[in-house]
Each structure stands twice: as structure tokens, then as C-alpha cells.
Amino acid sequence: MSLLDLAPVIPVVVIDDVETAVPLARALVAGGLPAIEVTLRTPAAREAIARIAAEVPEATVGAGTVRTADDISASVAAGARFLVSPGTTPSLVEALEASGVPFLPGAVTVSEAMALAERGIKELKFFPAEAAGGVTYLKSLGGPLPDVRFCPTGGIRVETAPDYLALPNVGCVGGTWLTPADALASGDWARVEKLAAEAAALR
Ligand SMILES: O=C(O)C(=O)C[C@H](O)[C@H](O)COP(=O)(O)O
Numbered sequence: 001m002s003l004l005d006l007a008p009v010i011p012v013v014v015i016d017d018v019e020t021a022v023p024l025a026r027a028l029v030a031g032g033l034p035a036i037e038v039t040l041r042t043p044a045a046r047e048a049i050a051r052i053a054a055e056v057p058e059a060t061v062g063a064g065t066v067r068t069a070d071d072i073s074a075s076v077a078a079g080a081r082f083l084v085s086p087g088t089t090p091s092l093v094e095a096l097e098a099s100g101v102p103f104l105p106g107a108v109t110v111s112e113a114m115a116l117a118e119r120g121i122k123e124l125k126f127f128p129a130e131a132a133g134g135v136t137y138l139k140s141l142g143g144p145l146p147d148v149r150f151c152p153t154g155g156i157r158v159e160t161a162p163d164y165l166a167l168p169n170v171g172c173v174g175g176t177w178l179t180p181a182d183a184l185a186s187g188d189w190a191r192v193e194k195l196a197a198e199a200a201a202l203r
Contacts, residue, residue, distance in 0.1 A: 004171025021048035031196020053079025069095035130155030
């Protein structure tokens with residue numbers, strides 16, 4: 001099954017305290033969102049991926065903010081089952097292809113999407129979605145590139161997600177709104193589960 005079809009929303013999570021990783025993942029899964037993207041933006045990220053992979057088998061945990069070949073090897077070694085990059089460089093795409101796990105490379109322009117499609121990569125992250133043109137822009141890409149599907153991420157919230165999900169070239173959306181920093185800090189897993197359930201029902 002494709003990464004874009006696991007759930008209508010991929011939660012993008014920024015984990016500062018590794019102790020929150022497992023309860024956070026459990027709350028997201030309980031709410032109905034099994035695919036979880038842990039961004040490599042914090043020092044705790046790698047260990048967080050490892051703990052979720054080991055202790056929450058119902059989750060499909062992946063790494064986000066993947067920028068280098070080292071990010072890829074460290075993430076896969078930690079247990080990441082998919083990889084997401086904010087953008088794409090020639091060396092990064094080669095390393096993603098060699099990683100052995102599914103991946104969503106970032107693209108915004110028609111040329112970036114065409115270059116990836118030329119290599120047979122037709123499931124992409126569209127980042128930063130809102131800032132780059134949002135629903136209108138993605139709808140336009142669907143004309144000339146109907147075979148390329150996207151996971152738009154960046155600035156999307158529960159109120160705007162349905163407009164993206166209604167597009168034929170959108171498989172799912174990504175976002176941080178399901179895991180507010182204050183809920184993580186206070187361990188309010190019931191709130192995270194509720195936000196996840198609301199998102200899981202979007203499609
Ligand atoms: O870290 C990455 O790899 C990114 O590409 C950026 C994230 O996907 C966005 O920061 C999502 O954040 P929100 O806009 O708050 O939903």
C-alpha cells in the first residue's frame with residue numbers, strides 16, 4: 001500500500017522529550033492515525049523513532065526533515081519505515097532510492113515534480129503547501145501531471161485539510177496541528193487522541 005493511502009493525515013511531530021514519544025504515538029494510533037512522521041529537527045528524534053518502532057508496533061513510524069544520506073542511514077537504523085524530505089537534491093534522491101524504504105521527496109515546482117516523475121517517483125510531499133500556493137496551485141499541477149500525487153504539508157489545519165483532500169492528486173495531508181506543543185508538555189494524550197480522531201474522520 002502506498003504511503004499516501006495509510007490515513008488522510010500524517011501527523012508531523014516534533015519531539016523534544018524522548019519520554020513523550022511512546023504515549024504520543026499510542027494516542028495518535030488510538031485516534032486512528034497510524035503513520036507518524038517524526039521530524040529530525042530535535043536531538044531526541046532518533047531515539048524517539050527507535051522507541052516508537054519498538055514499543056508501538058501498530059504505528060508506522062517514519063522520519064521527516066530528511067536532508068542528507070546520513071539522516072537516511074541513521075533513521076532507517078533507528079527503525080524508520082518511511083522517509084520524508086522537505087525538498088530534493090540529486091544526491092538526496094539517490095540516497096532515498098537506495099534506502100530500501102518508501103519515501104516522499106519534497107517538491108513544489110512543475111519542473112521539480114517532472115524531474116522526480118521522470119525517475120518513476122510519483123508520490124511527493126508538497127512543501128510548504130500554504131505558502132507555495134495551496135489548493136489552487138496543487139489543482140493546477142493536476143492538469144499537466146495527473147499521474148503525480150502529493151502529500152501537502154506546511155500551514156495546513158483541520159479547517160483547511162478537507163479542501164486539499166478533495167483534490168484527485170492529493171492522497172493525504174501532513175501537519176503538526178494534531179500534536180500541539182502544550183499538549184505534549186503537559187502529557188495531555190486525551191487531547192492528542194481527540195485531534196487525531198477528528199483528523200482520521202476527514203475523508
Ligand atoms: O520538517 C520538515 O521536514 C518539514 O518539511 C516541515 C513540516 O512538514 C512542517 O513544518 C509542518 O508544520 P505545520 O506547518 O505546522 O503543519
